[in-house]
C-alpha cells in the first residue's frame with residue numbers, strides 16, 4: 142500500500158479489544174464497519190485481556206469481518222500473532238521491540254508506531270515506520286498508562302517541519318473534537334471508547350467519519 146493509499150485509509154481508525162466493549166466484539170465491529178470506519182486495529186490489552194487460543198480465535202473472526210469489506214486489519218503489540226494470521230500490519234509503541242527489528246520480521250506489512258515527541262518521530266521514520274499514532278490528544282480513561290495529554294502540538298510541529306508521513310491522532314477523540322486533529326494536519330483519528338462504548342456504535346462511527354470527511358485538509 143502506498144503512503145497515499147494509507148493516508149486515505151487512516152481517516153477513521155477504530156481500535157478495539159474484548160476489554161473495550163461490554164457486548165460481543167464481533168457485533169461491535171460489524172456496526173462500526175456499517176458506520177464507516179476505514180481502518181481497524183485489534184488491541185487485546187489490560188485487565189481481563191484474552192490470551193492464547195481465545196485471543197487467536199477472536200483475532201481470526203475480527204480479521205474475517207475486515208477482509209470482507211477490504212478494511213486493513215492491524216494487530217497491536219503482538220508481532221507473532223500478526224505474522225501467524227497474515228495480518229495487514231502491526232502497531233507498536235516505544236516500549237515494544239525496536240522499530241528496525243519489527244520491520245525485519247514483518248517485511249512490507251504496514252508498520253504503525255506511537256510517537257510522543259520529535260525525536261521519537263524522526264527515529265521511527267528513519268527505522269521504517271509507515272504511519273504515526275500521536276497522543277493522547279485529549280484526556281482518556283481507556284489507556285491507564287497514557288503519556289501526558291499533548292493536544293495537537295506535536296502534529297502541528299511535524300507538519301511545520303515538512304514531515305508528511307501519515308499521522309493519526311489518538312486519545313479521547315469523538316465527533317465534536319475530531320476536527321482539531323484534521324485541522325492540525327492529521328490524516329485521520331484513532332478511536333476506541335467513543336465508538337466501542339457508544340449506545341449506537343454505528344451512529345457514533347458515522348458521526349466521527351462525517352466530521353473527518355468535512356475537515357479533511359489534504360496537505
Ligand SMILES: Cc1ncsc1CCOP(=O)(O)O
Pocket residue numbers: 276277280281282283284287311312313314331332333334335
Ligand atoms: C491506545 C491509546 N494511546 C494513547 S491514548 C489511547 C487510548 C485511546 O482510547 P479512547 O479513544 O477511548 O480515548
Ligand SMILES: C=C1C=NC(C)=NC1=N
Pocket residue numbers: 154156182184217232234253254255273274275309311331
Ligand atoms: C497506542 C496507540 C497509538 N496509536 C495507534 C494508532 N494505536 C495504538 N495502539
Ligand SMILES: [Mg+2]
Pocket residue numbers: 217218232233234235236237
Ligand atoms: Mg504497545
